[in-house]
Amino acid sequence: MIETIFTENPEDDLWRELLQYSYKANVTKYLNEHSFSPNETLINSITGSILQAHEYYSACKHANLQISPLLLYYGTTNLLFGATALTSGSIPVIKSHGMNPDLPTGKNYYIAETNIVFSDSERGGIHNFLKSFDCNEDLTKYGTWQLKDFISSIAEINNDYQRCYSEKIGNVLMLDVIKSQSGYVERIYYTNDNYSSILEAIRRVENFNSSYLKPSSGHDHATDQDFIILRPKLNSVNIKKKSFFGQPYLQAGIIKNGHTISIPPLFNMYISLFIMGSLCRYHPEIWGPFALTDETGERLLVEKLMYYARRMLPNIILNKLYSKDMTYVTQRYIEKETIKFVNEHEVKELISQELYLRNQHNFIDKL
Amino acid sequence: MSFRTEIFNLCKIIQQNPESKQISNFIKSLSITVVGNDSPSANNFHQIAKHSHNQFYGYLYANDNIKDYLDIFPDIRSLATDEIQLIAIGHSTIVKLIHGCLNDISSKYPKICKAMNPYWNYKPIAQKYEKANTILNDDDYHKAISEFKSSALYQKLFTSTTIELIEKLPDNDFYNILGSIDKEINTCPVSQIPKIIDDYYTGLHSNPISPHITILATILMITAIRKSLTSACSLLFTALVGNDLIVLNNDNIISFDNISKNLLYSHYSLTTTDILLNPATNTVGDIALIDCTPSSNLHLHEFGIIYSHTANFTRDMGDTSNLTLVAVDELLNPIFTLTNNIISQTFPDIKTTTPQQIHASTNIAQTKKPKISRNDMCPCGSGLKYKFCCGKTNNKGSQE
Numbered sequence: 001m002i003e004t005i006f007t008e009n010p011e012d013d014l015w016r017e018l019l020q021y022s023y024k025a026n027v028t029k030y031l032n033e034h035s036f037s038p039n040e041t042l043i044n045s046i047t048g049s050i051l052q053a054h055e056y057y058s059a060c061k062h063a064n065l066q067i068s069p070l071l072l073y074y075g076t077t078n079l080l081f082g083a084t085a086l087t088s089g090s091i092p093v094i095k096s097h098g099m100n101p102d103l104p105t106g107k108n109y110y111i112a113e114t115n116i117v118f119s120d121s122e123r124g125g126i127h128n129f130l131k132s133f134d135c136n137e138d139l140t141k142y143g144t145w146q147l148k149d150f151i152s153s154i155a156e157i158n159n160d161y162q163r164c165y166s167e168k169i170g171n172v173l174m175l176d177v178i179k180s181q182s183g184y185v186e187r188i189y190y191t192n193d194n195y196s197s198i199l200e201a202i203r204r205v206e207n208f209n210s211s212y213l214k215p216s217s218g219h220d221h222a223t224d225q226d227f228i229i230l231r232p233k234l235n236s237v238n239i240k241k242k243s244f245f246g247q248p249y250l251q252a253g254i255i256k257n258g259h260t261i262s263i264p265p266l267f268n269m270y271i272s273l274f275i276m277g278s279l280c281r282y283h284p285e286i287w288g289p290f291a292l293t294d295e296t297g298e299r300l301l302v303e304k305l306m307y308y309a310r311r312m313l314p315n316i317i318l319n320k321l322y323s324k325d326m327t328y329v330t331q332r333y334i335e336k337e338t339i340k341f342v343n344e345h346e347v348k349e350l351i352s353q354e355l356y357l358r359n360q361h362n363f364i365d366k367l
Numbered sequence: 368m369s370f371r372t373e374i375f376n377l378c379k380i381i382q383q384n385p386e387s388k389q390i391s392n393f394i395k396s397l398s399i400t401v402v403g404n405d406s407p408s409a410n411n412f413h414q415i416a417k418h419s420h421n422q423f424y425g426y427l428y429a430n431d432n433i434k435d436y437l438d439i440f441p442d443i444r445s446l447a448t449d450e451i452q453l454i455a456i457g458h459s460t461i462v463k464l465i466h467g468c469l470n471d472i473s474s475k476y477p478k479i480c481k482a483m484n485p486y487w488n489y490k491p492i493a494q495k496y497e498k499a500n501t502i503l504n505d506d507d508y509h510k511a512i513s514e515f516k517s518s519a520l521y522q523k524l525f526t527s528t529t530i531e532l533i534e535k536l537p538d539n540d541f542y543n544i545l546g547s548i549d550k551e552i553n554t555c556p557v558s559q560i561p562k563i564i565d566d567y568y569t570g571l572h573s574n575p576i577s578p579h580i581t582i583l584a585t586i587l588m589i590t591a592i593r594k595s596l597t598s599a600c601s602l603l604f605t606a607l608v609g610n611d612l613i614v615l616n617n618d619n620i621i622s623f624d625n626i627s628k629n630l631l632y633s634h635y636s637l638t639t640t641d642i643l644l645n646p647a648t649n650t651v652g653d654i655a656l657i658d659c660t661p662s663s664n665l666h667l668h669e670f671g672i673i674y675s676h677t678a679n680f681t682r683d684m685g686d687t688s689n690l691t692l693v694a695v696d697e698l699l700n701p702i703f704t705l706t707n708n709i710i711s712q713t714f715p716d717i718k719t720t721t722p723q724q725i726h727a728s729t730n731i732a733q734t735k736k737p738k739i740s741r742n743d744m745c746p747c748g749s750g751l752k753y754k755f756c757c758g759k760t761n762n763k764g765s766q767e
Contacts (some may be wrong), residue, residue: 218684219682
């Protein structure tokens, strides 16, 4: 269940919660509650990481696109380092980022076509952090990836991704949930152009066949749109993810070396930040002109990604620490109204049901 | 082992027999013959032959009486000799089970034996069809018949003090009560209790239990045994025509609309997709298996008879079927909740009850022949309206 925190300034309040763990007493309490043995080095490591993360995030908020991805990447790395130490009760042993960027050859390519190769599944930072978030995938086995693979898997910039790169779909299938008296269904809207791409993406969703019935098609007469109908199986595992705005979606895996790999949303953003940060740091000849004079519109997508990463990554990490699903919103609290106005038909149905149940009880009592 | 288990064994034997493949291929081809008009002629056969548990009977009856239906279904065709033979084999395979189950009582209690036959209300067809070869041999039937005869319900009925009285009841009284019970149970919604059952339960609390209640209990047992044989025939028919048992599980059930239990039925109402949407098929009367896990702490494994089937073709929510099923127990008996109650009761000995008392008690049930409207479905089970069937030659009438 999602716990909603009502606040005038969600970002500040979120960090106020995280900064609790920049205090030794709170860190000690957390470690004791989770049956870990606190020691001075561990506590200092955690508190220092959280404090530094906050500084990087604060700086990033006001920094230019020239350096903001780098700042955000470092801030998130600190945050992940501190969270991993807190949840595992020990300082992670990390020797490198665990990933290396690799520029494509030739000129005039999109930033999203920057390549990345993963290394050191034991001591690389990315793999350590993946494991702390219950993902044991060894990304070193799959060869070269592109930034595009990760950007296309981020729900919040899905539409921007498709527009910017003229792609039919990304690796995200946004769902429209319909609940009516006829039942509960989830819809994916499609056009003639992207229908087959959507079906192909559905096949790449992990555990789709065990969670959903075979998709069928339908038509919305009100909007004259076609859609794919998805029905969850009885008692199935919920494989839907929730976007920042609360809309559910299915994440299609990425096929590498014949394997379908699904990476958690947090790390799609984190790896994207690493690639962009690396370009900032080591290839200013590419990043500088991109940040100043991009003509393709890709810069807008990157800025949007930066905004959501800054807003979402601390929230996801805080949820991990609290083992809860919390969201910070600016909406004012609204009382829950349980009074329901029913129509005549519903009243008659209720009366019939009650009479039947009373009748049945009478028979059973007689036995 | 149980009667149900043995029936499923028979179904497996049938499915492995090459002769049943011939029958199923023919039946399936009959449904798609097109003679260049809007309604394929074979569909007319379907309409006439539509019985929930033995369409072979329907095909044979329709073939023998084609001239009576030509004005209603002008494109109907007569079956060729080899086609008739195939259908007769299928029919005979089913009826041989019934005859085997009822042979012990047919000479001693012919009226009761007839009332326990699933086709008791049907118009007769040519005897040669009933004597055709069968796919199964005598040994195959033996275990199923033994289980049937050793069942608690069968034993209770034939060791009761009332069976001889029932056999001696005037025909009109007996068939009226039987018809009344059938009509009440068949027309009452599965979520409700028929009035006749209500009266029966009320009567159980009187002390002593009246002859009327005792007789009613006996006739209910006869009805239950017939329903048990009907379910068995439905399964054998499914196997003979090559249809698979309808399986409803997590892969095709969308939701349970209602799970409830009353004194007659355990009742399931659910929404499903995929397998039941062919408008040319009618699944009412078919036996289905519900094998699913609706929630983490409930697993269902129930055999049920499909009581109603509504197909919803909607582009908004997708195509679905709404099904209502009643559970059948080990004996394939859909009213086992009631019969288990009867089996556990000790009824008084009413051998010394006078014929006047019997007559008076049976008058409490409906003694008048229920009036059949011209537009009602014909009670002989042909699937036609009464005015096109037995109502045409109303001197014959039905046996209800």
